[in-house]
Amino acid sequence: xxxxxxxxxxxxxxxxxxxxxxxxxxxxxxxxxxxxxxxxxxxxxxxxxxxxxxxxxxxxxxxxxxxxxxxxxxxxxxxxxxxxxxxxxxxxxxxxxxxxxxxxxxxxxxxxxxxxxxxxxxxxxxxxxxxxxxxxxxxxxxxxxxxxxxxxxxxxxxxxxxxxxxxxxxxxxxxxxxxxxxxxxxxxxxxxxxxxxxxxxxxxxxxxxxxxxxxxxxxxxxxxxxxxxxxxxxxxxxxxxxxxxxxxxxxxxxxxxxxxxxxxxxxxxxxxxxxxxxxxxxxxxxxxxxxxxxxxxxxxxxxxxxxxxxxxxxxxxxxxxxxxxxxxxxxxxxxxxxxxxxxxxxxxxxxxxxxxxxxxxxxxxxxxxxxxxxxxxxxxxxxxxxxxxxxxxxxxxxxxxxxxxxxxxxxxxxxxxxxxxxxxxxxxxxxxxxxxxxxxxxxxxxxxxxxxxxxxxxxxxxxxxxx
Amino acid sequence: xxxxxxxxxxxxxxxxxxxxxxxxxxxxxxxxxxxxxxxxxxxxxxxxxxxxxxxxxxxxxxxxxxxxxxxxxxxxxxxxxxxxxxxxxxxxxxxxxxxxxxxxxxxxxxxxxxxxxxxxxxxxxxxxxxxxxxxxxxxxxxxxxxxxxxxxxxxxxxxxxxxxxxxxxxxxxxxxxxxxxxxxxxxxxxxxxxxxxxxxxxxxxxxxxxxxxxxxxxxxxxxxxxxxxxxxxxxxxxxxxxxxxxxxxxxxx
Numbered sequence: 001x002x003x004x005x006x007x008x009x010x011x012x013x014x015x016x017x018x019x020x021x022x023x024x025x026x027x028x029x030x031x032x033x034x035x036x037x038x039x040x041x042x043x044x045x046x047x048x049x050x051x052x053x054x055x056x057x058x059x060x061x062x063x064x065x066x067x068x069x070x071x072x073x074x075x076x077x078x079x080x081x082x083x084x085x086x087x088x089x090x091x092x093x094x095x096x097x098x099x100x101x102x103x104x105x106x107x108x109x110x111x112x113x114x115x116x117x118x119x120x121x122x123x124x125x126x127x128x129x130x131x132x133x134x135x136x137x138x139x140x141x142x143x144x145x146x147x148x149x150x151x152x153x154x155x156x157x158x159x160x161x162x163x164x165x166x167x168x169x170x171x172x173x174x175x176x177x178x179x180x181x182x183x184x185x186x187x188x189x190x191x192x193x194x195x196x197x198x199x200x201x202x203x204x205x206x207x208x209x210x211x212x213x214x215x216x217x218x219x220x221x222x223x224x225x226x227x228x229x230x231x232x233x234x235x236x237x238x239x240x241x242x243x244x245x246x247x248x249x250x251x252x253x254x255x256x257x258x259x260x261x262x263x264x265x266x267x268x269x270x271x272x273x274x275x276x277x278x279x280x281x282x283x284x285x286x287x288x289x290x291x292x293x294x295x296x297x298x299x300x301x302x303x304x305x306x307x308x309x310x311x312x313x314x315x316x317x318x319x320x321x322x323x324x325x326x327x328x329x330x331x332x333x334x335x336x337x338x339x340x341x342x343x344x345x346x347x348x349x350x351x352x353x354x355x356x357x358x359x360x361x362x363x364x365x366x367x368x369x370x371x372x373x374x375x376x377x378x379x380x381x382x383x384x385x386x387x388x389x390x391x392x393x394x395x396x397x398x399x400x401x402x403x404x405x406x407x408x409x410x411x412x413x414x415x416x417x418x419x420x421x422x423x424x425x426x427x428x429x430x431x432x433x434x435x436x437x438x439x440x441x442x443x444x445x446x447x448x449x450x451x452x453x454x455x456x457x458x459x460x461x462x463x464x465x466x467x
Numbered sequence: 468x469x470x471x472x473x474x475x476x477x478x479x480x481x482x483x484x485x486x487x488x489x490x491x492x493x494x495x496x497x498x499x500x501x502x503x504x505x506x507x508x509x510x511x512x513x514x515x516x517x518x519x520x521x522x523x524x525x526x527x528x529x530x531x532x533x534x535x536x537x538x539x540x541x542x543x544x545x546x547x548x549x550x551x552x553x554x555x556x557x558x559x560x561x562x563x564x565x566x567x568x569x570x571x572x573x574x575x576x577x578x579x580x581x582x583x584x585x586x587x588x589x590x591x592x593x594x595x596x597x598x599x600x601x602x603x604x605x606x607x608x609x610x611x612x613x614x615x616x617x618x619x620x621x622x623x624x625x626x627x628x629x630x631x632x633x634x635x636x637x638x639x640x641x642x643x644x645x646x647x648x649x650x651x652x653x654x655x656x657x658x659x660x661x662x663x664x665x666x667x668x669x670x671x672x673x674x675x676x677x678x679x680x681x682x683x684x685x686x687x688x689x690x691x692x693x694x695x696x697x698x699x700x701x702x703x704x705x706x707x708x709x710x711x712x713x714x715x716x717x718x719x720x
Binding site for chain 2: 269346348349350351352354355357358359366370371
């Protein structure tokens, strides 16, 4: 039904566009007056007036309809003698009634349920009909209103501008509200977690074994259990593993990315650049899960083999394999950004350097790179926050055990891996184990936020210098 | 008559398919200021960029013909461009100090050429260069501040100091005052007068008055051709060519 309504609203709006355009044209010719806006603006004006009120109404109605029907139905069922002690049982009865209505319920149907199902059908019908009637009423009212305005040769252009501005504002508002919503959900769940586990135990603990808290209701935790849990959520091994893998990734990505960026910006001919830059950027487009199995199935075993031949014990899931592949994944971030930054160093600086007799590499090393340094640092920091937030590769290639190690050949784990491990499979939503995922998410979010902020500040500082 | 320092013969320059200079024959006298005038895009800058081979930087640029400095062929493929640019310094239209300290801006050139091995030698070079460019008194107490923190006119004098820090024989100036106010311009012109005692100077300018003030010899370019060249006094007072006459009196340009 909603799709039919949407379709009809679209059709009406579009036809009104053409109607409004030609109508105002003919008005201007008939009465020989100069219109206050181009005819197409009157078209837009009608479209916006026809569609927006109806769409807003449809949206609001669709949000509230199920809630209202549900409360009415539960009430009628209760009046007819249905017995339920709490909200969950009421929900269950409501779902049964709905299923009976749709003909997908195969249990016993008693008279109460039957009556309620009939009532449900009645209400659904009533609501749908009134929805259609109201929407058409709104459309007709707004069209009449806007047509009248148009006939008076209103300033359609200004009105359209105002409405469009409103639409753009609402879009950005949605984006902002979503972000806030995510932050707050992280925050509230984390607060629940920290009400059980001390913040300092979490931040400075060196032991991470959340499975100890599996299926343990946070609200009914005993003192003995608490003692046991106290040191199960130590954040240090995770941040150490994360930083370690990110560090290995940076060891790969920064030199290769930076050098290829310098080559692209300073040495490559336009032709080479035009071909090779997109190819490097393809690296950023490969799904990370593909990198993940490349790391887990090819690189990991390869290192293990090499290690065995050299007489070293190499775990098949190692920080080295994960970091290496992650570094390769990040190369395009560094190379592309540093290429852009180096390119925006003014040619006049290079000329100045050549003019005193410097060679190309001297110029790059001593003039271009220092001038581009803030921007390069910015690109590296963005790459670091990408590395810290990366999940798939480490889940597949770095291992799950929270070892506190700096041996790159051993398996280690990261914050993101642990979040995945905690939330995969069956879980109790009240247990500290599950809630620790939110705490990890919040910590990760704050860490990348700080890095991004520093990176953007660095990039901005650079921009101010030459604009 | 002073010695000829730089001599160009049948010099042609192409940017891709477009010819920018046609058969330019121009002699530059030693320890003299030569001004090059002419409307925008007439090839003045292209010409001076031939002298220190700065056109090498532009991929599509091709230079044919002959250009010599002290009898040495500048266009020679085997010529060491680094050594050439050590002898031929350049100052650009817009001041382009490096984003480094004032000191490092000046010491950059000498360091690259291995001059000034010790700190005190470098200090001396920096001081001398800044003194010669009449900037020393203004910046001697803040040598470690960034070069970009100076005013436009000071920046341009810093760039001149940078050019003379490697002790060149020739200084090319590509509209050095076009981004400066009259007071800063006057200072630079004064400086040019002083510098010509030591260096051969070529200056590209759009200001007739400046050409008259600073130069001994003037060349007028139009559409890539050298229309007229001669003593500045003569070119401005009594030009041979009608086009020169029209340009310097402001009838076109």
